[in-house]
Amino acid sequence: MDEISESKIIGVATRRIDGPLKVSGAAMYASDHSFPGLLYAWPVCATIAKGSVARLDTAEAGKMTGVAAIYHRANIGNLYRVPPAAGFSLIIDEKRPPFEDDVIRYYGQYIAVVVANTVEQARAAAERVKVTYNREKPDADSKMTGSPLTTDKPDEKSKRGDTAAALRSAKVKVDNVYSIPAETHNPIELHASVAVYDGQKFTLYETSQAVVNHRDVLAQVLGVPPEQVQVITRFLGSGFGGKLWPWPQSALAAACARNLNRPVKLVVSRQMMFQTVGHRPAIEQRIQLAAEPDGKLTALQQDYVNHTSILDDYDEGCGEVTPFMYSTPNLLVTGGLARRNVGNPTAMRGPGAVPGLFALESGMDELAVSLKMDPVQLRLNNEPEIDESLRIPFSSRHMKECLTTGAEKFGWANRTPEVGSMRRDGLTLGWGVAACSWLAARTEAEASVELRQDGTARVACGTQDIGGGTYTILAQIVSHETGIPVSKINVVLGDSALPSGPISGGSWVTASVTPAVLDAARNARKTLLLAAVKSDNSPFKGKKPDDLEFVDAMVRLKGQAQSAVPMSEILRIAKVSSVSGAGKSQGTFGAAKPEFSFHSYGAQFAEVTWQSEIARLRVSRVVTVIDAGRIINPRPAQNQIEGAVVMGVGMALFEETIYDSRSGAPINNNLADYVMAVNADTPQIDVTFLDYPDYKLNPLGVRGVGEIGLAGVAAAITSAVYHATGIRVRDLPVRIEDLLPMAKMSIA
Numbered sequence: 001m002d003e004i005s006e007s008k009i010i011g012v013a014t015r016r017i018d019g020p021l022k023v024s025g026a027a028m029y030a031s032d033h034s035f036p037g038l039l040y041a042w043p044v045c046a047t048i049a050k051g052s053v054a055r056l057d058t059a060e061a062g063k064m065t066g067v068a069a070i071y072h073r074a075n076i077g078n079l080y081r082v083p084p085a086a087g088f089s090l091i092i093d094e095k096r097p098p099f100e101d102d103v104i105r106y107y108g109q110y111i112a113v114v115v116a117n118t119v120e121q122a123r124a125a126a127e128r129v130k131v132t133y134n135r136e137k138p139d140a141d142s143k144m145t146g147s148p149l150t151t152d153k154p155d156e157k158s159k160r161g162d163t164a165a166a167l168r169s170a171k172v173k174v175d176n177v178y179s180i181p182a183e184t185h186n187p188i189e190l191h192a193s194v195a196v197y198d199g200q201k202f203t204l205y206e207t208s209q210a211v212v213n214h215r216d217v218l219a220q221v222l223g224v225p226p227e228q229v230q231v232i233t234r235f236l237g238s239g240f241g242g243k244l245w246p247w248p249q250s251a252l253a254a255a256c257a258r259n260l261n262r263p264v265k266l267v268v269s270r271q272m273m274f275q276t277v278g279h280r281p282a283i284e285q286r287i288q289l290a291a292e293p294d295g296k297l298t299a300l301q302q303d304y305v306n307h308t309s310i311l312d313d314y315d316e317g318c319g320e321v322t323p324f325m326y327s328t329p330n331l332l333v334t335g336g337l338a339r340r341n342v343g344n345p346t347a348m349r350g351p352g353a354v355p356g357l358f359a360l361e362s363g364m365d366e367l368a369v370s371l372k373m374d375p376v377q378l379r380l381n382n383e384p385e386i387d388e389s390l391r392i393p394f395s396s397r398h399m400k401e402c403l404t405t406g407a408e409k410f411g412w413a414n415r416t417p418e419v420g421s422m423r424r425d426g427l428t429l430g431w432g433v434a435a436c437s438w439l440a441a442r443t444e445a446e447a448s449v450e451l452r453q454d455g456t457a458r459v460a461c462g463t464q465d466i467g468g469g470t471y472t473i474l475a476q477i478v479s480h481e482t483g484i485p486v487s488k489i490n491v492v493l494g495d496s497a498l499p500s501g502p503i504s505g506g507s508w509v510t511a512s513v514t515p516a517v518l519d520a521a522r523n524a525r526k527t528l529l530l531a532a533v534k535s536d537n538s539p540f541k542g543k544k545p546d547d548l549e550f551v552d553a554m555v556r557l558k559g560q561a562q563s564a565v566p567m568s569e570i571l572r573i574a575k576v577s578s579v580s581g582a583g584k585s586q587g588t589f590g591a592a593k594p595e596f597s598f599h600s601y602g603a604q605f606a607e608v609t610w611q612s613e614i615a616r617l618r619v620s621r622v623v624t625v626i627d628a629g630r631i632i633n634p635r636p637a638q639n640q641i642e643g644a645v646v647m648g649v650g651m652a653l654f655e656e657t658i659y660d661s662r663s664g665a666p667i668n669n670n671l672a673d674y675v676m677a678v679n680a681d682t683p684q685i686d687v688t689f690l691d692y693p694d695y696k697l698n699p700l701g702v703r704g705v706g707e708i709g710l711a712g713v714a715a716a717i718t719s720a721v722y723h724a725t726g727i728r729v730r731d732l733p734v735r736i737e738d739l740l741p742m743a744k745m746s747i748a
């Protein structure tokens with residue numbers, strides 16, 4: 001036990017402080033912002049995926065009612081690329097700013113933008129802009145990676161031992177190819193940019209998971225100093241990685257506002273969401289595993305290819321967790337890119353690890369079948385002592401306990417391994433398991449805390465709450481440190497003008513920002529104690545700050561409860577409205593040689609029911625055990641895992657962006673045809689957190705839970721499908737057609 005373990009607020013399930021604003025409609029999302037004189041922009045999107053614009057005729061559109069301007073390559077004004085930068089700065093998904101040239105590289109690429117008094121007028125006029133193309137045959141279809149794995153020369157991502165020799169001499173071996181189709185992020189909140197320009201400064205209301213990066217990027221793109229750009233994202237209707245880095249609509253809205261000296265709103269339509277704001281690429285992976293008959297791994301090779309766009313190199317990094325998941329003397333991970341005529345892919349929840357673990361954990365299940373070994377036992381038998389790729393210890397790894405606790409909660413001991421051998425209520429049951437991991441890290445962060453005479457506190461940071469609960473946990477941290485109740489703590493986020501805060505990505509925000517807030521709260525306390533000993537009329541006048549402590553929002557002599565004076569009283573005596581403290585914390589990236597291997601871990605157990613008479617497959621139950629360090633607020637943490645599991649059901653059974661090979665267009669570009677898991681598809685979900693603090697990462701021992709819950713779910717489900725039906729689906733999503741050979745339908 002430590003001071004934090006005994007906290008009355010850290011680790012205690014706490015309602016979201018932003019909940020009332022959200023359910024009452026008072027929370028302002030980007031597109032909710034409106035200003036006098038606001039104009040609406042609607043882009044003209046390319047209807048070919050490869051070629052060039054031969055002619056753009058805006059004459060008719062320009063005369064339509066309400067149209068203020070039509071911008072294109074010839075008249076948009078200067079938009080620049082961002083220079084190369086190190087670390088987590090100046091990141092943009094498409095390095096080419098909109099309208100830079102006349103070349104079309106993907107379907108939906110913006111080629112002009114109409115600005116009008118209403119969104120309907122802008123859209124109507126955009127449809128009347130006549131574009132003549134020089135067409136070429138695009139390289140884009142639903143099987144983006146092609147087959148076999150022949151693309152740009154693959155890179156070696158991780159290597160140890162002699163994998164080729166070990167595979168050649170293997171006693172037991174599995175060798176299979178797994179594929180994942182392109183998946184499109186579909187947050188309910190559409191991407192949107194509202195740009196306000198006052199002749200010098202841009203204020204941009206954005207859908208951003210990283211307001212500070214967005215500011216820095218847009219300053220470069222617009223060619224102005226960062227002080228002349230402010231980016232605001234108070235609330236985000238989720239992002240899943242699609243809103244991490246700026247997309248072209250932001251530059252367009254800002255350029256239109258600059259040109260017209262009027263506020264401009266550009267909301268990306270759902271159709272455009274499938275074209276111009278990223279997606280998880282299609283991925284093909286070959287997994288080769290070799291083992292001794294007792295299940296000890298002797299070799300592991302993973303070769304992956306993901307599609308990227310024509311100009312940008314998006315690497316999905318499917319080997320993210322492979323090198324340290326299991327103990328094996330021989331390992332090789334390679335990755336390659338397949339260049340296609342599509343918009344650039346980007347990070348989608350658990351990039352790299354999530355698709356990587358679908359393949360790796362499917363491979364482990366297939367190996368368990370070959371060995372006739374329990375798949376939980378196979379994983380336990382291959383648990384590494386250290387990170388064998390970096391040859392350093394793990395900071396805190398409880399993978400075995402995830403597996404054994406999950407097995408117990410799920411009732412795994414009752415599993416009979418034979419295919420189709422388990423039944424309940426007339427349904428065939430399938431039980432599958434997968435292990436998972438996700439990287440843990442910290443990025444630099446700054447924050448400020450103010451203690452106010454009215455008895456409240458204010459904590460500010462230029463990070464943002466993307467729906468995961470950041471507002472609430474920062475209030476909890478300040479409450480823990482000061483004794484001020486959460487209800488009296490005002491958390492201010494989502495503004496690039498605040499102290500520089502981290503990206504809400506990588507599941508790093510909690511680990512990154514909490515030390516800075518803790519530091520800021522402690523510095524604010526120092527100033528408060530100084531005010532207590534220095535102010536005339538203070539009962540503590542003349543004492544040393546070291547004689548005092550700050551407990552339950554009161555200043556007192558150490559250990560002397562009867563001497564306590566409320567913070568508000570001290571500040572009133574001192575005649576100041578508030579005292580404040582600044583806090584700062586360092587990142588873990590860029591260390592020359594890391595001392596520890598930082599990751600979160602988990603185990604996913606899935607149950608499917610299979611009704612062969614009507615070929616009906618359902619995911620009925622998921623038990624998930626997560627080792628993600630200390631959990632600051634179990635309530636939203638559980639939400640994160642539950643949401644991720646539902647997303648995993650979608651990944652396994654439904655999600656797939658289909659591209660038309662003739663036009664390169666994503667054709668199921670709407671929420672009716674792009675199928676996602678909904679409430680009716682949601683299994684019973686049992687979430688357990690092991691709650692081992694990881695003090696090597698962070699003074700609070702926290703790691704983060706945004707992505708780990710999705711990792712491994714798809715493999716657990718397809719392994720359960722195999723257990724129920726005997727059919728191993730290696731190409732996601734599982735289609736009912738895949739299972740028809742095992743259906744026993746009588747068709748009259």
Ligand code: MOS
Nearest residue numbers: 241348349505506
């Ligand atoms: Mo996450 S894909 O880093 O938003």
